[in-house]
Structures are given as structure tokens and as C-alpha cells.
Amino acid sequence: MFNLILFGPPGSGKGTQSEKLIAKYGLKHLSTGDLLRSEISHQTPLGKEAQNFMDKGQLVPDEVVIGMISSALDGNPNAKGFLFDGFPRTAAQAEALDKLLELKNAPIAVMLALEVSEAELIKRLLKRGETSGRSDDNNENVIRARITEYHNKTAVVADYYKQFEKVEMVKGEGSIDEIFDRLCKEIDKRA
Numbered sequence: 784m785f786n787l788i789l790f791g792p793p794g795s796g797k798g799t800q801s802e803k804l805i806a807k808y809g810l811k812h813l814s815t816g817d818l819l820r821s822e823i824s825h826q827t828p829l830g831k832e833a834q835n836f837m838d839k840g841q842l843v844p845d846e847v848v849i850g851m852i853s854s855a856l857d858g859n860p861n862a863k864g865f866l867f868d869g870f871p872r873t874a875a876q877a878e879a880l881d882k883l884l885e886l887k888n889a890p891i892a893v894m895l896a897l898e899v900s901e902a903e904l905i906k907r908l909l910k911r912g913e914t915s916g917r918s919d920d921n922n923e924n925v926i927r928a929r930i931t932e933y934h935n936k937t938a939v940v941a942d943y944y945k946q947f948e949k950v951e952m953v954k955g956e957g958s959i960d961e962i963f964d965r966l967c968k969e970i971d972k973r974a
């Protein structure tokens with residue numbers, strides 16, 4: 784099993800690159816943002832709870848997303864590997880993920896961390912907001928709140944994996960294909 788985390792701030796291109804990576808490497812894509820939006824569109828109790836946080840640009844509580852990931856792992860017993868996108872986003876989520884993967888004897892192989900300047904992030908998110916239908920993308924205050932959450936709670940997740948020498952920083956600016964090539968090089972070194 785090959786398990787990979789694609790890491791980076793909101794707007795760093797995780798979703799775009801994930802689509803290309805799962806196609807090339809045959810991994811199962813687990814995006815907590817997508818899973819949460821699906822819960823919201825089905826108006827489930829979990830979705831209704833999550834929406835209050837997401838509308839403000841805040842992280843959804845750890846136990847909610849950890850439970851969701853745990854079910855997704857159980858629901859895909861034959862996966863060749865998982866690509867985690869937007870998860871883990873806090874130190875507690877990282878520790879919980881390690882425990883879940885320990886049970887499967889399939890640790891995280893590598894965390895690829897996309898680096899993008901803040902000005903570029905805001906530009907990309909506002910542009911995505913014009914067409915994505917995501918209400919958290921067309922309000923600059925909500926975008927800034929998400930970036931603040933990233934600095935306060937999520938950036939430490941990279942430090943967590945650095946202890947185990949699992950982090951590779953990847954420049955997240957340039958063309959989609961250039962960035963994809965950089966990511967593939969890092970994966971091929973470790974796969």
C-alpha cells in the first residue's frame with residue numbers, strides 16, 4: 784500500500800493535482816473538503832454541523848473529520864493506497880491518522896507540501912469563487928479566515944511529519960503540468 788498526503792494552504796492546488804495523481808498512481812482520493820460538501824448537499828446531521836464552521840472559514844471539529852476518514856478507510860478495504868487531500872489539518876488529526884494506518888500496517892509514505900505565496904492564494908481562490916459555487920471562495924474575509932486557520936492549526940502538521948523525515952516541499956507555482964512533474968518525481972523516489 785502507498786499512502787500519500789498532499790498538503791498545502793487553501794488554494795495551493797491540492798484538488799487539481801490530486802485528480803492527476805490518483806489517475807496516474809491508481810490511488811483512492813480522500814478529500815475531507817469533498818466529503819464534507821457531499822454531507823452538506825445531502826443535508827445530513829453531520830453536514831449541517833459542518834456547514835456552520837465551513838461558512839465562517841473555520842475548521843470542522845477533529846472528531847467529525849476523523850470519524851469520516853475512519854469510515855472511508857473501512858469502506859475501501861482493497862485500495863492500492865490512499866491520497867489524503869485536506870487531511871490531516873491539525874496535530875490531533877495527524878496522530879489519529881497514524882493510529883488508523885498502523886492498524887492496517889500501511890504508514891504514510893510521504894507528505895508532499897505545496898508552497899504558494901499568500902497573494903497568489905487569494906487571487907486563485909477569488910477566481911475559483913466565480914465559478915465553483917463554493918460560498919467560502921467568493922468572500923475575501925472567509926478566505927482570509929481560512930488562511931489564518933491554516934497558519935494557526937494546520938502548518939504544524941508539516942512539523943509532525945518532519946520528525947519522521949517524511950516531508951518534501953514542492954513549489955506550487957508554475958503550470959499545472961510543471962507542478963505535477965515535480966510531485967511525480969518525489970513520489971517515484973519513494974514508491
Ligand code: ADP
Pocket residue numbers: 792793794797815816817819836837840841842843844845848868869870871872873876919929
Ligand atoms: P481548501 O483547501 O480550499 O480550504 P477544502 O475543500 O479542503 O478546501 O476545505 C474546505 C473547508 O472544509 C475548510 O475551510 C474547513 O472548514 C473544512 N475542512 C476540510 N477538511 C478539514 C479537516 N481535515 N479538518 C477540519 N475541517 C476541514
